[in-house]
Amino acid sequence: MTSTELDRVLRRPDTTPDExxxxxxxxxxxxxxVEGFGRRLRELVYAGVKAEQEADFSxxxxxxxxxxxxxxxxxxxxxxxxxxxxxxxxxxxxxxxYSFEPGQRAWSWWDVTKQFGNTVAxxxxxxxxxxxxxxxxxWLAYLCGARALVxxxxxxxxEWQRSASVGADS
Numbered sequence: 001m002t003s004t005e006l007d008r009v010l011r012r013p014d015t016t017p018d019e020x021x022x023x024x025x026x027x028x029x030x031x032x033x034v035e036g037f038g039r040r041l042r043e044l045v046y047a048g049v050k051a052e053q054e055a056d057f058s059x060x061x062x063x064x065x066x067x068x069x070x071x072x073x074x075x076x077x078x079x080x081x082x083x084x085x086x087x088x089x090x091x092x093x094x095x096x097x098y099s100f101e102p103g104q105r106a107w108s109w110w111d112v113t114k115q116f117g118n119t120v121a122x123x124x125x126x127x128x129x130x131x132x133x134x135x136x137x138x139w140l141a142y143l144c145g146a147r148a149l150v151x152x153x154x155x156x157x158x159e160w161q162r163s164a165s166v167g168a169d170s
Contacts, residue, residue, distance in 0.1 A: 005108045006053070009046045012111060012165040017157045021110055022126040022134075024151030026141055031118045033145060038112045038120060038167025040144040043068050045109050048100035048136075055097070062097040071143055078143040085148065091139045099136035106132035113163035122151075123160050130154050 028037045047066035055062045072093070079090045099105065110123040122141060126132050134152055141149050 006046065006049050008111065009042050009049055009109050011169045016161050017110075017125065019125075019128045019157070020154040021123045021157050021160050022107065022129075022132075022152040023155045023159070024122040024124075024137070024141065024149055025115065025153075026120050026122060026146045026150075027148040028118050028120060028145050029147060034114050034118065034120055035166050037145050038114075038165070040068075040070070040167070041112055041122065041140060042167045044071060044096075044140045044143065048097060048140075049109065051097050052100040052102055052105075055100075057098065057101040061094055064093050064097065067093055067097070074143055074145075078139070081146065082139055082142040085142075086135075086138060089135075091136070096136055096139065105136075107134055107137065111160060111165050112167060113160065114166050115163060120166060121160070121163060123155075124152070126152065126154075128154070 026037070028034060044067070047068070050066050051062055075093075083090070106129065107124040107126045110125050113121050113123065115121050122137065124134070124137065126134075130152070132152070138149060
């Protein structure tokens with residue numbers, strides 16, 4: 001995608017889109033985990049979007065330098081949570097990075113916001129599509145600590161506008 005997407009990964013967008021956004025509603029461990037979840041998710045999406053812009057996807061492997069160390073340490077626990085909800089498919093770091101190959105993703109990052117209690121919403125731009133390939137985003141959510149996840153669901157962008165961003169730079 002564009003550097004505009006990379007900017008949105010780091011901080012709350014300053015514009016409201018005209019089209020519906022796609023939302024995933026995520027339950028995290030408790031209300032104290034909301035900010036950390038948002039920060040971790042932004043770190044992983046940042047690594048993917050940066051790889052999309054800089055990596056040589058014709059190479060045998062994409063550099064994993066931007067993938068945070070905590071993600072590697074959390075991989076096994078994420079695989080268990082993902083398998084409990086989505087099946088036994090397990091993603092590798094390379095699988096996740098290659099899902100950001102230019103032209104492969106059906107979504108672009110928008111934001112992550114607090115909804116209530118221990119629930120957050122992940123917002124992406126799916127170009128108005130209600131059904132699209134987004135399994136890598138589900139995997140990233142479980143890797144960041146999601147306990148359960150519902151979506152994608154198309155929502156009015158005003159719902160996003162009314163929610164406070166989490167994990168973003170000030």
